[in-house]
Amino acid sequence: MAIGILTGSGTYALPGLESTGPLPVYTPWGEALVSRGTWAGADVLHISRHNPGHPRLSNHVTHRANIAALKSEGATAVLAVTVCGAVDPSLELGSLVCFDDLHFLSNRLPDGSLCTFFTEPGARERGHWIYERPFSATLRAALLAGGAEAGVPVVDGGCYGHVDGPRFNTAAEIRSLAAAGVTAVSQTAGPETVLCGEAELPYALLGFLTDYANGVQDEATPVSTLVDMMAASADAFGSVLRAAVPAAAASEQTPPGIVYRFTASD
Template identity: 55%
Template structure:
């Protein structure tokens, strides 16, 4: 089994990767730098959304290229990690959130185009991703949640991931609107990954590490330095979680199904 791992802010390389080999993958949507290796005997393909040194801000991430690279390298599942801000006060900073739902009503890529692989009339394989439950592979999500409880003391099992556009952070009014939609935590990059993985029928789980409370959630905001400290700690926490997950991972089904018009 081969598992794709996508990381975000603060996680530009993947620690404890055995037999690590860096390469560039050419896709119809652009070139993507990845690192292949193994973790506990499981084949892994890692890529950083933002690139080395945070080269790309959130509105410059090429999600279709990233997912196309993982698909070209025959990933059987995807673990996606993001640092995030808590909208729900119960998701305290320092918590891991293993999401089970998505709030991404704009369904747009950073360039403003629709978030889909199906952008050409008559395209082979075009269709609708129909979710009979949540947008994540529930067997994979449960495996991740069990692993999270083994490696971390603060875990939120379930929750709504809210995708927002960057690169600016949100106003208090915007966070109140997200809270009304029952969003648990928010960040600027994972929404398109969920949709593109779903349309490609690639099983996926999404985990957030809460670095701070979103704007207006806490009565007194923490200093930015606290956010940065947690962001720096996230790589090791995500790596430990991934290693524990991979030790128990197996082939899992994708969520929902794609109704294709040429099937």
């Protein structure tokens, strides 16, 4: 049993992870590179979405392979981090947000296909993921407690908006997301949330605000600021995750909602 950790831009490894990885794990949806080791006193499975050196842009991330690999390797829960563009103008850059809601209307993978593991009619595992909130309350509590222990403030709650990359969004697009109540956006965590739900893997997401999305402020965030903030995110994420992982590993994990599966009599 292990805690899965998914990291993105700026965080390509877990500092101090005792691991023999990353090693390939083969799934029906392709190969994922997984590092298994001991970190913060717990057994963890780490995947860098973009891989070291960032060869994979957001449109190259193999979400189904990543989540399937974590599940097959024994992950019981998944903690994920992502750098974000702020849509809420009241939040300062450098803020950490522990999200409690999701805006992902397209529900599609980078290749345009629907975001689901359930692609075969009649397959026994097929079903509808039904829930009130998509993120695990237990894992959210672990992240919030981890922030408090590490002395890193974390905003409790916010709506994560998934947007398709690799381009950034126009001001008009951001206005529509703001009207829907989105707090911050990035280009990777929507599919992870849905696929973990279908795989019955509890999942929680922590965001670090690196820039203001287009139109949120009168002046655009300089690219140099975005780059500096992205570099700073690694230390912030590492501190919170290191404190949160033991609590996540020690707690009883229950996936949010259920996957309603049809039987022959339905």
